[in-house]
Amino acid sequence: MIGVFDSGVGGLSVVKxxxxxxxxxxxxxxxxxxxxxxxTKGADFVKKYSEKITEWLLxxxxxxxxxxxxxxxxxxxxxxxxxxxxxxxFDMISPCLQELSHFNRIGVIGTPGTIKxxxxxxxxxxxxxxxxxxxxxxxxxxxxxxxxxxxxEYLKDFNNIEALVLACTHYPMLEKIIKKITKAKIIDPAxxxxxxxxxxxxxxxxxxxxxxxxxxxxPYNLKKISKLCLGKEIKPIIYDPF
Amino acid sequence: MIGVFDSGVGGLSVVKxxxxxxxxxxxxxxxxxxxxxxxTKGADFVKKYSEKITEWLLxxxxxxxxxxxxxxxxxxxxxxxxxxxxxxxFDMISPCLQELSHFNRIGVIGTPGTIKxxxxxxxxxxxxxxxxxxxxxxxxxxxxxxxxxxxxEYLKDFNNIEALVLACTHYPMLEKIIKKITKAKIIDPAxxxxxxxxxxxxxxxxxxxxxxxxxxxxPYNLKKISKLCLGKEIKPIIYDPF
Numbered sequence: 001m002i003g004v005f006d007s008g009v010g011g012l013s014v015v016k017x018x019x020x021x022x023x024x025x026x027x028x029x030x031x032x033x034x035x036x037x038x039x040t041k042g043a044d045f046v047k048k049y050s051e052k053i054t055e056w057l058l059x060x061x062x063x064x065x066x067x068x069x070x071x072x073x074x075x076x077x078x079x080x081x082x083x084x085x086x087x088x089x090f091d092m093i094s095p096c097l098q099e100l101s102h103f104n105r106i107g108v109i110g111t112p113g114t115i116k117x118x119x120x121x122x123x124x125x126x127x128x129x130x131x132x133x134x135x136x137x138x139x140x141x142x143x144x145x146x147x148x149x150x151x152x153e154y155l156k157d158f159n160n161i162e163a164l165v166l167a168c169t170h171y172p173m174l175e176k177i178i179k180k181i182t183k184a185k186i187i188d189p190a191x192x193x194x195x196x197x198x199x200x201x202x203x204x205x206x207x208x209x210x211x212x213x214x215x216x217x218x219p220y221n222l223k224k225i226s227k228l229c230l231g232k233e234i235k236p237i238i239y240d241p242f
Numbered sequence: 243m244i245g246v247f248d249s250g251v252g253g254l255s256v257v258k259x260x261x262x263x264x265x266x267x268x269x270x271x272x273x274x275x276x277x278x279x280x281x282t283k284g285a286d287f288v289k290k291y292s293e294k295i296t297e298w299l300l301x302x303x304x305x306x307x308x309x310x311x312x313x314x315x316x317x318x319x320x321x322x323x324x325x326x327x328x329x330x331x332f333d334m335i336s337p338c339l340q341e342l343s344h345f346n347r348i349g350v351i352g353t354p355g356t357i358k359x360x361x362x363x364x365x366x367x368x369x370x371x372x373x374x375x376x377x378x379x380x381x382x383x384x385x386x387x388x389x390x391x392x393x394x395e396y397l398k399d400f401n402n403i404e405a406l407v408l409a410c411t412h413y414p415m416l417e418k419i420i421k422k423i424t425k426a427k428i429i430d431p432a433x434x435x436x437x438x439x440x441x442x443x444x445x446x447x448x449x450x451x452x453x454x455x456x457x458x459x460x461p462y463n464l465k466k467i468s469k470l471c472l473g474k475e476i477k478p479i480i481y482d483p484f
Contacts, residue, residue: 034287035277040380040462042480045276112462135377138282146391153388220282220354238284 003062005030005053007038009219010169011068012229017194026207028062034216034240038071039111050076054084056241067091070110070167074117092189093119095196107158107184110167130154137170140224143177151181163187173228216240245304247272247295249280251461252411253310254471259436268449270304276458276482280313281353292318296326298483309333312352312409316359334431335361337438349400349426352409372396379412382466385419393423405429415470458482
């Protein structure tokens with residue numbers, strides 16, 4: 001069973017890719033809606049709860065962990081891999097860093113936490129935090145003129161980038177509008193990570209059981225987001241183990 | 243000592259009014275940045291932490307409590323007043339409800355939590371949640387054309403209102419731009435609440451000690467917000483007692 005966690009509902013955009021590539025797997029999802037967003041929180045806080053959640057998912061029977069949250073990947077990824085040495089842990093960043101080395105100029109957009117962590121820093125990378133994108137997506141304003149203007153404002157310094165990394169789980173939901181503003185190749189890390197996961201996992205036979213979606217508090221606009229990501233509603237289990 | 247709490251830094255707009263009206267008082271502030279925002283969380287969560295924070299502030303020597311957070315006022319105000327019967331507790335809503343009864347048509351804007359709580363519901367009230375306003379303020383986009391467009395979008399159904407209540411601590415920081423969109427009288431509950439507080443407290447002699455500002459996690463953009471609200475930077479104490 002694949003344990004997937006995120007600070008909230010955005011990780012469902014990663015679940016979408018897992019379902020596409022590994023249709024026979026089962027996932028257990030934990031969205032830390034009680035403590036979201038991670039993107040503007042301190043690194044210690046993010047580490048502490050990422051560790052608690054990983055432990056909890058393992059206790060529930062997960063044997064592979066996907067850190068869907070980019071902030072958590074940036075601030076806790078390395079720590080979790082050391083802390084849980086025998087467990088395969090996939091974060092949203094390291095598989096992408098390898099894939100992107102051949103571009104001359106890359107733009108990376110993410111939460112303040114992800115950008116501040118400097119995990120994406122490289123000579124060929126320009127980065128920018130876009131704190132308005134998450135509330136825009138959660139408000140469902142994914143094709144409004146205002147949203148286009150905000151995207152334009154955030155991307156205005158990204159001249160001549162060849163690729164643009166959407167380093168936050170919510171951002172792929174703005175992909176259509178982002179494509180109107182930039183000609184750069186859009187990179188959704190969830191797709192890269194899921195390919196790596198596919199190489200690792202055997203998807204030949206159907207894993208028994210049900211997919212489970214836990215949230216530590218009532219998720220805001222879950223209906224909208226799950227339809228946007230998965231094309232259907234999911235049944236949330238509201239439970240805060242911490 | 244006045245104990246003031248909020249989910250984050252927005253409550254500093256309430257502190258601003260307290261400093262103006264009661265210059266001799268001392269405050270102890272708690273911003274629950276580790277768990278912010280409250281505005282999209284469930285009512286039980288907000289109640290639980292509002293109670294914990296009130297207890298903690300009383301333990302630190304506060305003898306009056308101001309619930310600066312509107313979501314907390316809406317979802318936990320009544321509960322806290324019952325739970326701490328002997329302590330004077332001021333919330334952001336009840337003093338305003340009395341003041342506003344003479345208007346024929348009032349608009350109220352706040353977080354999803356405040357609006358969902360229906361605490362503002364009345365025959366003469368139309369209300370709307372504006373989840374993008376908080377991140378706009380925290381991003382410092384308080385006088386951008388985009389912000390004006392977003393304000394316009396949110397207020398488009400507020401025809402013929404006589405007064406507009408800014409029922410979230412961040413919103414007064416958008417007052418200038420809101421005034422460009424609506425001719426309604428702008429009501430900042432912090433001003434009304436502070437007047438009530440002034441009737442209650444004797445401000446004749448200087449309370450000794452220092453103002454203290456606690457935050458349960460590193461606050462995002464504190465410098466910007468404290469300058470905006472208080473005209474100067476404050477020294478945060480980062481401490482999570484829970």
